Amino acid sequence: MTQLALVIDLNVCVGCHACVTSCKEWNTSGVAGYLSDDRPYGEDPTGTFFNRVQTFEVGEYPNCETVHFPKSCLHCEDPPCVPVCPTGASYKRPEDGIVLVDYDKCIGCKYCAWACPYGVREIDTHQKVMKKCTLCIDRIYDEALPVSERKPACVLACPTSARLFGDIHDPDSNVSVAIREEGGYALMPEWGTKPANHYLPRRKTRIRIHEDELVRSDNPLKKERERPVGPVREQTLDDVTSW
Amino acid sequence: MIVLTTLIGVGQGLFLALYAGEWYMRIHSGLRDSGEFYVTASVLSVGLLIAGLVASFFHLGRPERAWRSAAQWKTSWLSREVIVLPIVVALVALYGAAHYVASSPDIAPWLVQRYWTLWIGGVATAAVLTLFLCTAMIYACIRFLQEWATPLTVFNYTLLGSASGFTLATALAQHYAAEMTLFFGVWAVVVTLVALATRVASLIRNTRSRRKSTLQTATGVKHQHITQRSQGLMGGSFNTREFFHSASPAWLQRLMWLFLLLVFPVPILLIVAGLSVKMTGILTAAFVAQYIGLLAERWFFFAQAQHPQNLYYQTMG
Numbered sequence: 314m315t316q317l318a319l320v321i322d323l324n325v326c327v328g329c330h331a332c333v334t335s336c337k338e339w340n341t342s343g344v345a346g347y348l349s350d351d352r353p354y355g356e357d358p359t360g361t362f363f364n365r366v367q368t369f370e371v372g373e374y375p376n377c378e379t380v381h382f383p384k385s386c387l388h389c390e391d392p393p394c395v396p397v398c399p400t401g402a403s404y405k406r407p408e409d410g411i412v413l414v415d416y417d418k419c420i421g422c423k424y425c426a427w428a429c430p431y432g433v434r435e436i437d438t439h440q441k442v443m444k445k446c447t448l449c450i451d452r453i454y455d456e457a458l459p460v461s462e463r464k465p466a467c468v469l470a471c472p473t474s475a476r477l478f479g480d481i482h483d484p485d486s487n488v489s490v491a492i493r494e495e496g497g498y499a500l501m502p503e504w505g506t507k508p509a510n511h512y513l514p515r516r517k518t519r520i521r522i523h524e525d526e527l528v529r530s531d532n533p534l535k536k537e538r539e540r541p542v543g544p545v546r547e548q549t550l551d552d553v554t555s556w
Numbered sequence: 557m558i559v560l561t562t563l564i565g566v567g568q569g570l571f572l573a574l575y576a577g578e579w580y581m582r583i584h585s586g587l588r589d590s591g592e593f594y595v596t597a598s599v600l601s602v603g604l605l606i607a608g609l610v611a612s613f614f615h616l617g618r619p620e621r622a623w624r625s626a627a628q629w630k631t632s633w634l635s636r637e638v639i640v641l642p643i644v645v646a647l648v649a650l651y652g653a654a655h656y657v658a659s660s661p662d663i664a665p666w667l668v669q670r671y672w673t674l675w676i677g678g679v680a681t682a683a684v685l686t687l688f689l690c691t692a693m694i695y696a697c698i699r700f701l702q703e704w705a706t707p708l709t710v711f712n713y714t715l716l717g718s719a720s721g722f723t724l725a726t727a728l729a730q731h732y733a734a735e736m737t738l739f740f741g742v743w744a745v746v747v748t749l750v751a752l753a754t755r756v757a758s759l760i761r762n763t764r765s766r767r768k769s770t771l772q773t774a775t776g777v778k779h780q781h782i783t784q785r786s787q788g789l790m791g792g793s794f795n796t797r798e799f800f801h802s803a804s805p806a807w808l809q810r811l812m813w814l815f816l817l818l819v820f821p822v823p824i825l826l827i828v829a830g831l832s833v834k835m836t837g838i839l840t841a842a843f844v845a846q847y848i849g850l851l852a853e854r855w856f857f858f859a860q861a862q863h864p865q866n867l868y869y870q871t872m873g
Contacts, residue, residue, distance in 0.1 A: 330788070333788065352791075358790065362789075362793070365789065367787050367788045368784070369785065370782070370783045371779045380775065382775055384788075397632050397697070399624075399638060400621070400628065400635075401627045402624075420616050420619070420621045421616055422617070422634065427698060430865060432863070432864075432865025432869065436617060499776075500775070500776060501700075503769060504700050504769075512776055
């Protein structure tokens with residue numbers, strides 16, 4: 314079993330929206346059909362996107378930090394949006410675990426959007442069908458592309474490599490290793506949807522120094538003050554060696 | 557959705573009332589010449605169900621593909637509803653036709669006074685109850701919409717639909733079959749009172765429930781103080797339009813009291829008044845008030861659901 318997924322490293326995401334624009338650029342001209350925009354330069358712009366970068370402030374000034382949070386379909390292993398679909402337009406591919414919408418079967422009833430707790434499905438107001446991230450299914454299997462480019466557009470566009478792409482069911486894949494070793498977690502675990510996409514948390518590198526490490530403890534008396542004059546007259550080890 | 561669920565609710569309730577009334581009449585006084593009443597009420601019930609079906613097409617993006625929605629009956633309650641609704645329409649129509657034939661001896665004398673209507677009605681009753689279950693489960697099966705994910709949703713849909721159907725049957729009976737008015741009126745009041753109990757129970761449940769999803773679980777960041785600064789868009793999106801209503805909490809509160817008044821005490825008083833002075837107009841007013849109240853009730857039901865996705869869409873900018 315294969316379950317393709319993204320792993321998003323919140324520690325390095327800088328919130329540049331390159332993944333958003335590259336996703337839109339690739340998919341609006343890909344098999345998903347165009348992702349319609351209305352009034353893009355007008356007063357009340359709106360449009361269909363597969364991927365959004367949101368920004369959260371954690372803590373209160375001055376003890377706060379900004380977390381940029383890219384959000385697209387999590388390709389749940391138990392997707393709540395799939396069983397509710399009355400037509401079968403929404404489905405999960407058994408071979409690679411990608412959750413897709415068949416745009417020719419979708420009736421635009423929006424039930425799947427209501428059944429997704431993450432809000433990653435958006436209806437296209439012009440084609441009147443539900444649209445969502447395809448993990449760039451028309452890129453990742455395209456043998457005309459060099460192997461290094463058979464990745465979702467967002468992954469290739471990320472300037473900080475905050476997005477990893479791979480099979481989370483393969484324990485040795487880059488994504489599985491990242492999830493296992495860097496504390497990868499799933500969103501809203503309380504609903505049992507088992508999202509395939511994972512997030513890597515913010516991590517701080519801190520050096521831990523104990524107080525006794527700030528003073529010499531191995532032989533403090535050699536330098537800090539004069540050698541004690543003791544009853545021993547012959548040479549000690551300290552008299553003949555130094556390190 | 558509001559119009560669909562309330563209209564088919566009345567249609568189903570009206571049929572349940574009819575069928576219950578037929579049993580009552582057969583047990584107590586034999587089926588008298590009230591064929592016109594059964595036929596009219598069945599036609600009305602079918603009309604309401606079809607009107608609901610038509611209303612449901614308006615919320616589809618691609619109504620021309622609606623036929624596909626019967627495909628996933630194994631997993632989807634919406635698909636099941638799409639299948640059961642036409643079955644109910646057909647069975648109620650058949651029930652009305654059977655009464656028409658039974659009340660016109662010159663068409664088919666061998667059918668008169670048989671129990672065919674009871675058999676057809678029995679099957680139709682099962683279908684109507686299944687339809688109530690399907691409609692309510694569409695909402696109740698989404699486990700993270702905590703306001704809906706309760707068996708009370710099923711009880712409310714069934715009882716509120718039945719209450720409005722019995723109220724309508726009371727008004728119709730006053731005009732077409734006066735001997736059944738008291739039966740329908742009393743049961744309309746009883747069903748309305750039971751519906752009041754379950755609806756208030758769900759209101760209490762929802763004010764007490766604790767949100768399972770928070771910004772902490774939505775982002776995976778463990779901090780008591782997380783504020784959204786941007787949702788990744790400057791204008792609106794599907795997510796900001798579909799899952800939010802612009803009503804203020806105070807307005808919602810007023811709407812709740814409005815529907816609690818219009819669905820429960822007002823029709824009960826009007827039914828009691830209408831029964832005592834035997835006026836179709838007052839009984840019709842009872843139904844109209846209850847139906848308007850049900851529209852408000854359904855609007856409130858949809859508005860009360862707090863979708864977890866809203867956690868990601870709190871602040872523009």
